[in-house]
Amino acid sequence: MDAIQDEAVGKRGRGLDRAFEILDFLRQKRQALKPNEIAAQIGAPRSSVYELVNLLLSNGILEFTGGDGRVYLGRKLYFLGAAYENHFDFTRECEAALEQLADETRETAQFCMLDGNKYTVVRMREGARPFRISTDIGQSVPIPWTASGRLLVAHLSDEEILNFIPPQDFRLPSGEWLDPQSFITEVRQSEREGFFTFNSIVDSFTHCFAVPVKDEEGHAAATLCLVTPRDDGIANRDRYLDCLKKAAAGLDHAPARPKRG
Amino acid sequence: MDAIQDEAVGKRGRGLDRAFEILDFLRQKRQALKPNEIAAQIGAPRSSVYELVNLLLSNGILEFTGGDGRVYLGRKLYFLGAAYENHFDFTRECEAALEQLADETRETAQFCMLDGNKYTVVRMREGARPFRISTDIGQSVPIPWTASGRLLVAHLSDEEILNFIPPQDFRLPSGEWLDPQSFITEVRQSEREGFFTFNSIVDSFTHCFAVPVKDEEGHAAATLCLVTPRDDGIANRDRYLDCLKKAAAGLDHAPARPKRG
DNA sequence: CCCAATTGTCCAATATAATGTACATATGAT
């Protein structure tokens, strides 16, 4: 692995940052872990992790679950997340849009956003086909791997994009490298056209459609996507794009609009 | 000992605790605030709050919103909360139960839990009546003020209950004091009967129904409630209780059951 | 039985984070 030595040795981590590193790690793993395991896997001092885990437990940010002293994300985080969701009131409209898409296309429909400098699926409706294509919700995925990724960085300048996306994220699961300049070209193309579609570059059997959901500044605050079998996607391309654009139009400006003025 | 000393002067706050104090405060306020305002209102040093706010901003835990440098809970919290919700997969069933209750009763239906030592409404469906009764979601309310509160502490011993609930929470909005022993009696009664109903003690026109949603240890992990006009509630008491019990039965064991073993 | 790995607790040392204070800027009232 080419994980560059982050810091000169001897430097101390900041408690707060480490705490959120722990939370993010648990989210990634999607399972309860022992403090010891956490320490080992994120490469932090054991004593620090124990200290932080205990602090977070007493705040309700973490909870014991799964037995053997394993901990996972806690109820307090759920409450805080619900408050965010409530403030930027997009959930209701979002679910409705996914519902509509699922009805009209029978394909897997997703609502996606950036999580820091990664792409993540926030909500999903699985398709009604015999063989469903689905993704894990909440997993962090390199931006260049996804159709939505093009749209989500389109408001940045070329230089900002390259600074924003970690260089190693241009390495595809196959091991091949995606040329950053080609990626930028696709970003600009998606910006002009108002959508992006392609045969997925992370597998060999899906076709992906993505359209932006705009905030009031005109940036892509999120995307709506369809993930389809390749032949279906290509056969229904125009209709699917229409469905997506229609659904996204209903969401535009919603994600960033506070509920009460 | 009754929580007096806590802070001998000159004691420093811990960054992590202060950080979550800020987050909780923003959740309570339900609006974006300037760092300066936060510092003033939670009584923390301005420089510390600025430092922490900047750290939290750079982690995506807070976000600029509302202009003028105001900050509010950030997207990262939403993701973490979604991971919790996904792990303890109760949301789907919960929404379905509320839907069902709303259909059957036309009254306001709520899903409630403890947030630390307070009561909070997690999800709600407003009733279909001309005059709707509703509550703010996510607000922290003293446990003794609510019907659900009786059920949510029923797994504790008398002594544990009195230690758990802050003494001042027995003071009702009217200024009257609720006798802790009467409260305990009602807790034990609710435990025996498997529900609690009363004319709300925080207003003069509602009747409240609450039934427990049990986790696998048999404790009330949450409650389902109906909030109704007094005459409706009393007239339909038996039917409403049946609806609640039926809905809760469908949820039992769900809240604490991880999705994947 | 012995050894190694895993897990958790405890504690002293010191790098640094939290804080008080001073400073800079803008706004609005008088």
Add this chain to the structure above:
DNA sequence: ATCATATGTACATTATATTGGACAATTGGG
């Protein structure tokens, strides 16, 4: 113009949080 208030930044000081390492307790081989 002057003063008061609100807001954000910069920095030195020192109380303390982070950390390495010692010390159990437990487990599972071999």
